[in-house]
Amino acid sequence: MSPSMIIAGIAAWFTVGSLLSWHARKNLGEGMIEYFLADRKVGGFISAMTYSATTYSAFMMVGLVGLTYSSGIGSLGFEMTYLAATVILMVIFAPRYWAAGRIFRLVTPSELLTRRYGSPMTGAVSAILCLVMLVPYASVQLMGIGYLLEVLSGGAIPFAVGMLIAAGVSFVFSWWAGLRSVALTDALQAVVMIVASLFLMGFIALALFPEGLPEALGSRQDLLKVSWSFPMFLGLTLPWAFFAVTNPQVVQRLYIPASVRNLRRMILGFSAFGFVYTVLCVVFGLAAAVKMPGLEKADNAMAMLLSSVPSPLALVVSLSIMAAAVSTMNSVILTLSSMFGRDVVRTFLPHISEKTELGICRLLIPVITVVCFFFARMQLGLIAVLSSMASGGLLMQLPTILGAFFWKRATAAGAVSSMIAGGLAVGFMYVQGLKPLGHWPPVWGILVSGAVFIAVSLATRPPIDTEDFFSSVESYIRDSFGS
Amino acid sequence: MTQREKTWVLFSILYGAFNVIVPFTVLRDVGTLAGAFLFWNLITAAVLLAGAWITSGWKDRGGKEILR
Numbered sequence: 001m002s003p004s005m006i007i008a009g010i011a012a013w014f015t016v017g018s019l020l021s022w023h024a025r026k027n028l029g030e031g032m033i034e035y036f037l038a039d040r041k042v043g044g045f046i047s048a049m050t051y052s053a054t055t056y057s058a059f060m061m062v063g064l065v066g067l068t069y070s071s072g073i074g075s076l077g078f079e080m081t082y083l084a085a086t087v088i089l090m091v092i093f094a095p096r097y098w099a100a101g102r103i104f105r106l107v108t109p110s111e112l113l114t115r116r117y118g119s120p121m122t123g124a125v126s127a128i129l130c131l132v133m134l135v136p137y138a139s140v141q142l143m144g145i146g147y148l149l150e151v152l153s154g155g156a157i158p159f160a161v162g163m164l165i166a167a168g169v170s171f172v173f174s175w176w177a178g179l180r181s182v183a184l185t186d187a188l189q190a191v192v193m194i195v196a197s198l199f200l201m202g203f204i205a206l207a208l209f210p211e212g213l214p215e216a217l218g219s220r221q222d223l224l225k226v227s228w229s230f231p232m233f234l235g236l237t238l239p240w241a242f243f244a245v246t247n248p249q250v251v252q253r254l255y256i257p258a259s260v261r262n263l264r265r266m267i268l269g270f271s272a273f274g275f276v277y278t279v280l281c282v283v284f285g286l287a288a289a290v291k292m293p294g295l296e297k298a299d300n301a302m303a304m305l306l307s308s309v310p311s312p313l314a315l316v317v318s319l320s321i322m323a324a325a326v327s328t329m330n331s332v333i334l335t336l337s338s339m340f341g342r343d344v345v346r347t348f349l350p351h352i353s354e355k356t357e358l359g360i361c362r363l364l365i366p367v368i369t370v371v372c373f374f375f376a377r378m379q380l381g382l383i384a385v386l387s388s389m390a391s392g393g394l395l396m397q398l399p400t401i402l403g404a405f406f407w408k409r410a411t412a413a414g415a416v417s418s419m420i421a422g423g424l425a426v427g428f429m430y431v432q433g434l435k436p437l438g439h440w441p442p443v444w445g446i447l448v449s450g451a452v453f454i455a456v457s458l459a460t461r462p463p464i465d466t467e468d469f470f471s472s473v474e475s476y477i478r479d480s481f482g483s
Numbered sequence: 484m485t486q487r488e489k490t491w492v493l494f495s496i497l498y499g500a501f502n503v504i505v506p507f508t509v510l511r512d513v514g515t516l517a518g519a520f521l522f523w524n525l526i527t528a529a530v531l532l533a534g535a536w537i538t539s540g541w542k543d544r545g546g547k548e549i550l551r
Contacts, residue, residue, distance in 0.1 A: 073519050077506055080523045084502070084530040088495045091534050092488060095541075214516055221514025226506050233503070261543040268538070271531040279524065406484075482542030 001311055001318075003156035006149065009315045013192075013323070014169055020188060021173055021181035028177045032107050032358055035178035036338040037256050040102065042183055044262035048269020049187035051253050053327035055086070055243070056193070056274070058144040060281045061321045062302055068285025070298035074228030076282045078237050083274040085241035090267050093245055094254050096405050098263055099476040101255035108335070109251035110343040116404040118463030119412035120347040125419050126397055127343035130248050131336055132423075133390040135368070138332045139376040141325040142166050146376070151303055152318055160377065166326055167373045174330035175365045179256065182330050189323035194273060196320035197280045203309050204287050213283070216290050223289055235440025239391035245401050246394040249328075249335040260480055333372070337364035389430040392442035396422030399446075399453035405473075407457075408466050414457030422449025491537055498530055 033039060042050075060079075067075040100106060104115045110130070114123030142163045149162030157165075173185045209216050217224065244250055257263040288301040291308070295301060302321075306314040341361035346352065352360075399418050403410030426445035429435070436444060484492075506519040513519065 073523075076520060077502070077523050080527040081502060084498065084527045087531055087534040088491070088498070091491055091537055217516065224514045224516060224518055224520055226511045226519050230503075230507055233507070259543055260541050264538045264541050268535055271534060275527065275531060480542070482540065 001152050001314060003153040005311065005315060006153055006157065006318070009319050010165060010169075010322070013319050014172075017169070017173055017185045017188060018176075020184040021176040024177040024180035024184050028180060030358075031354055032338070032342065032361070033105065035358060036107050036252070036334065036361070037101075038179045038183060040256055041258040042179075042256040042262065043258060044265025045269060046183050046187050047253065047257045047262055047266035048273065049190040050183040050256075050327075050331070051250060051266055051270045052273040052277075053186040053190040053193065053324070054249050054253065054331040055270070055328075056277060056324055057141055057328035058148075058321050058325035060277060061197075061284070061317070061324060062144060062148075062299055064278075064281045065285040065288065065302045065305075066298035066300070068223075068282050069289045069295070069301040072223035072225065072227050072286075072289075073282075074226055074233060075285065076278070077226070077228070078233065078240070079278045079282070081237050082240040082243065083271075083278055086244040086274070087267065087271050089242070089244040090254075090270075093405070094263055094267060095260075095477050095481050096473055097251060097254035098257065098260075099473050099480060103472050103476055106255065107252075108339045108342045109248045110339055113400060113404055113415065114343065116463075116466075116469050117400075117410070117412035117415050118465060119416070120343075120350075122400070122412045122415045123343040124347040125416050126400070127339040129393065129397065129419055129423055130339060131344075133393040134247075134249070134332050134336055135372060135375060137390040138329045138336075138368075139372045141329040141332075142372055142376040145322050145325050148303075148318060148321060151300075152306075152314075163373060163376055166322065166329070167369050170326050170330040170333065171366060171369045173326065174334045175362065178334065182334055183256070186327045186331065189320075189327040190273065192316075192323045193320045194277060196316045197277060197284075199313060200305075200309065200317050201280050201283065203313055204284070204305075208287065208291060208308065213287060213290075217286060220286075220290050220293075223286055229438075231435075231438045231440065235435075235443060238440075238446070239395045239442045242395055242398050243391065246397050247391075248339060249331045252335050252338070329372070333365055333368045336368055337361045340364050340368075389426060389441065392426045392430070392440075392445060393423055395442050396426060396445055396449045399450045403453060403457065408470060409457055409462055410453070411457045411460040411462050413460040414453045414455075417456045418449045418453035421452040422446065425449070487537060487540065491533075494533060495530075498526065502526055 028034065029039065064075055064079060097112070100112055100115070104112070106112050106115065108127070110123040110126040113126050114120050145166040146159040146163040149157040149165070150159045174182050205213060257266050284305060285301060288305045292304050295304060306317060338361055341357050341364065345360055346357060396419050400415040403415065422445045425448040426441045429441035429444060434441070506522055510519045510522055
C-alpha cells in the first residue's frame with residue numbers, strides 16, 4: 001500500500017473525527033461532570049458504541065486473529081466468555097453504578113469506593129493501581145499503530161512517526177471536549193470497525209474461498225478442536241471475565257446514559273456489537289490459517305490476510321484497526337486524568353475548587369499521552385510484561401468492588417490491604433514468571449486479595465454510614481428501575 | 484438483590500459451568516464447526532438473549548439526552 005494512500009486515509013478519518021469533536025465542543029458546559037460524563041445525558045446508541053469501541057482494542061483484529069491462527073477455536077471460547085461475563089456483570093452492576101453516580105454525584109469509579117468505604121485512601125489506592133496498570137496498556141495501543149503503519153507502508157512511515165500520529169489523534173479527540181468528543185468519535189470509530197470487518201468478511205467468503213469457508217476448514221480440523229489446556233483458558237479468561245467492573249474506562253461509562261432506557265440500550269447494543277465482532281475476528285484467524293499456514297509470527301496473520309485483498313479494502317480495514325486502538329487509548333487517558341484529579345490530587349488537597357480540579361485533570365491529558373508515547377518508544381520487554389499483567393492487576397480490585405455493593409461488613413482497611421497485597425502478589429509472579437501448580441498469576445492473586453479482604457475486614461470496623469450507602473442505592477434503584 | 488437478580492446469578496453459575504465443562508470434555512476432539520465453535524456461539528447468544536429479557540423489566544423514568 002502506498003504511503004500517500006495511507007496518509008490520505010488517516011487525514012480523512014482525522015478530519016471527520018475533528019469535525020465531530022468540534023461539534024461536541026460547541027455545547028460543552030462547565031465542571032467535572034460535564035467534561036468527563038457529558039452531564040450524564042448520553043443517548044443509548046452513543047453509549048453502546050463508546051462502550052464497544054472502548055472495550056474492543058486493536059487486540060481483536062491483530063491479537064485475537066493471531067491467537068486463533070496459532071491455537072484454534074479455544075480463542076473463541078476465551079473471547080465469548082469475556083462477552084457473556086460482561087453482559088452478566090452489566091445486568092447486576094450497571095443499575096448500581098448508574099444509581100450511585102447520580103445519588104453521590106460521582107465522576108470516577110474509584111470515587112465510589114471512597115464514598116462507600118468512607119476513606120479517600122481507598123479511592124486513591126484504586127486510582128494508583130489503575131494508573132500503574134493502564135499506562136502500559138495504552139502504550140501498547142500506540143505501539144500497535146506504530147508497527148501497523150510501518151509494515152503497511154513498507155517502512156516509509158517509521159514506527160515513531162506512526163505512534164506520534166496516533167498520540168496526536170488521540171489527544172485531539174479526548175482533550176477537545178472531554179467525553180462529549182470521545183463518545184462521538186468512539187461511535188464513529190465503532191461503526192468503522194464493524195463495517196470494515198463485514199466488508200472484509202464478504203470479500204473473504206466470496207473471493208478467497210469460492211468453494212465455501214466451512215468446506216475449506218475441513219482440511220484444518222485441528223483448529224476446530226479445543227487444544228487449549230484448562231489452566232491456560234482459566235488464566236487468560238479470569239481477568240478478562242471481570243473487565244466490566246475492574247477496568248475504570250468502561251466502568252465510568254456506566255455513569256453516562258441519560259436514563260434507564262438508554263442504559264438498557266447500551267447493554268443491548270454492546271451485546272450485539274460484541275457478538276458480531278468476535279465471530280468475525282475468529283473467522284479471520286481461521287481463514288488466515290487455512291489460506292496461509294506456517295507464518296513464523298501469528299500476530300502477522302491479519303497483515304498477511306490484508307496483503308491478499310484489494311488496496312482500498314485493506315486501507316479501510318487498517319483504518320478500522322487504528323480506530324480500535326485510538327478509541328481505547330483516548331478513553332483510557334480521559335478516565336485516568338479524571339481519576340488522578342478526583343481520587344489522587346483531591347485526597348491530598350481536599351479544598352481545591354472544582355475549576356482548579358478540572359484544570360489539573362485537563363492538563364494531565366497531554367501529560368499522560370506524552371508518558372504513554374515515551375513509554376512505548378522505549379520498547380522495553382517490561383512493557384510486554386506490564387501490559388499482560390494489566391488485566392490481572394486490575395482484577396485485584398474485585399473483592400473491594402463486590403464488598404462495596406454486597407457486603408456491609410467490608411471495611412476500608414480490608415479494601416486497601418487486599419488491593420495492595422493482591423497487586424504485589426500478581427506483580428511479583430509476573431515479573432518472576434511464576435505459575436505455581438500450573439495456574440497463572442491472576443488465579444493466585446485473586447485468592448490472596450480475597451483472603452486478605454475478608455480477614456482484615458472482619459478484624460476492623462466498617463464505616464458508620466455503610467447502611468446509608470446501601471439504603472440510598474437500593475431505594476434509588478427501586479424507584480428508577482421498578483425492581 | 485431482587486429475586487430476579489438472584490435467578491440471574493444462578494443462571495450465570497450454570498452458564499459458567501456448562502461453558503467450560505462441555506467444550507473441554509465432550510467436544511474437545513470434535514474437529515468440525517458443529518463442535519466447540521457452534522457450542523460457544525449458541526451458549527453466548529443464549530446469555531445475551533437472557534440479558535435482553537431480564538432487562539426488559541427495567542422501568543424508565545426518563546431523562547434528557549444530549550448526544551444521540
